[in-house]
Amino acid sequence: MARKKVLEGGKREDLVKAALELFLKNGYEDTSIRMILNKVGGEVGMFYHYFKSKEEIFDEAIKLFFSEYSKEVGEILNDNNDDFVKSLNTILSHLEQTIHKYNQLNTNKFHWSMRIALNQLTIRSLVPYVTKKIIELKKAGTINPIFQGTDSELTSFLLFGIHGILHDKPFSEIDSVEMENKKASIMKLIVMLLGINER
Known part of the structure; x- marks a missing residue:
């Protein structure tokens, strides 16, 4: 049940789309995991359920x-x-x-x-x-x-x-x-x- 609550507020695709938008606007260094989560209304646990690091979601954003x-x-x-x-x-x-x-x-x-x-x-x-x-x-x-x-x-x-x-x-x-x-x-x-x- 705890994991289900953590995942509420967004999905993997939403995170990648939000990350791409922020990376385009701010660049890699000036975009934080917290900024990405704020954009989709998610919590830290949700991010680490799908990605190990900011670099990993950056790679996925580039592919997108x-x-x-x-x-x-x-x-x-x-x-x-x-x-x-x-x-x-x-x-x-x-x-x-x-x-x-x-x-x-x-x-x-x-x-x-x-x-x-x-x-x-x-x-x-x-x-x-x-x-x-x-x-x-x-x-x-x-x-x-x-x-x-x-x-x-x-x-x-x-x-x-x-x-x-x-x-x-x-x-x-x-x-x-x-x-x-x-x-x-x-x-x-x-x-x-x-x-x-x-x-």
Whole structure:
């Protein structure tokens, strides 16, 4: 009975969502476990039922951050069925906003290996959405890819190419002008690989 009372006031998902919101607002160092619990109206026992430490819930918040991003990209691709270039421009603009939010998380806390793992996790989460779109566009004759591998291989090659353009230096060192140049380079890569007629 005691444990049941401790768990009243929130669930694991609520804690992770609250933590992500606070980490985005305050950064890692300036967000406390107590602040997270206050946001969901929970007690200390509830937190430690689900998580061993602030670092553990931070890791889960980061996973949620990238999961939400991949879902949003999927929605953008589905919403612009008739204009793939328009979809790409929307995604790149959305990506710029996501990078800004990502910088707010104070990611200097991450070990380099964790940053790599998270980046790869993000790319893998996008593969199904982008592959589905590529298959649809090939069937419609909208694109004529020069890449002669499978659709999933083409998607992976494309996404990792975009990743390489974006991550040649830390996000914190990229100003708005350089970001626009990167977006232009990414668009050229996509148009070339997929054989898109920009009309």
